Amino acid sequence: MARPLRKDAADRRAALLDAARVVFAEEGIDAPLDRIAERAGVGRATLYRNFPGRTEIALAVLLDDVAELGETFASPTAPDAFLDFLVDLSARLVRNTALGGVVRASPSPDILTPLRQAMVKAALPSLRVSQAAGVVRPDLKGSDVRVLSAMLGGGIHNARPAERNAIARRTLELVLDAVRARVGDGA
Template identity: 65%
Template sequence: MERPLRQDAANRRAQLLVAAREVFRDEGIDAPLDRIAIRAGVGRATLYRNFPGRTEIALAVLIDEIEQLVDTFADCSGPDAFFDFLTQLQALLIRNSALGDVVRAAPSPELLAPLRAAMVRAATLPLHCSQSAGTVRNDLTATDVRILLSMLVAGLHNATPEERNLLADRARQLTFDAVRPRP
């Protein structure tokens, strides 16, 4: 069982995540990892103690962003909560497509378990809200978000920006249709 981080260690990890998000946004996913440590104001050893490589830090950035969706939908109300969640999840993954590419190339499925768990946590409440309102089929589970996510972003790889927007809209329409209850 992992022990919780000391407060100072947790603060350094949070600084590293902010810095990683900024460096990846400004310089791309292939930016030297040392730049993350410099931007966070920590040493290389601290970076590598927290994140042994590019995959782990990309994964941590994605998990952090998905955890923010948990907060966004904490007070979900309305019949379209799950549709709004899927729209925001798709936008997050489009915005972070390079991070997603690194994560998809992860050397082991176990490395992705925390990401999958974060997606289930984020999907659970908006799914229940929409199911309670009758706008989403009752047989859908929060673990199905992994399949839905694949549907939302599968055709976007190597698309031009114009194509990406059209494909994303169409993928969202088809996915939304798939989760609605059948008469």
């Protein structure tokens, strides 16, 4: 088990993640990593001690985003909670399009295991509430979130910026329709 970070180390890591979000959004995924360290107010050695490369920092930003998504949907009560989860997930995928590309190109599928596990954990509470309310198909499983996420992110991956939002909206409509319960679905 990893030891918890000292407060100063945790603060530097958080600053690096915040800086990475901004730099990647402003300059794209190929922005120099030194720019992230500079924006975070730390040295290059601190950046590389925390994140050995571009894939690791992109994955960390995405994990942080999924953790926030999990907090948002930790105790849902609304019958449409899972639909709301998917809407929020879609918006995050649009915002993190470039980061998703780096993760998809990761050198090992094992590096994605923590992200996949975090996504399932974030989705389960809302999925259970929506299934119990009869809003969402009863045959959906937590592991299906990986498929749904791929569907939501796949269409926007190489889309031109001018068409990205339209593709994201249409993909979301199709995914929401696919997960909704139908008349005759047994709970």
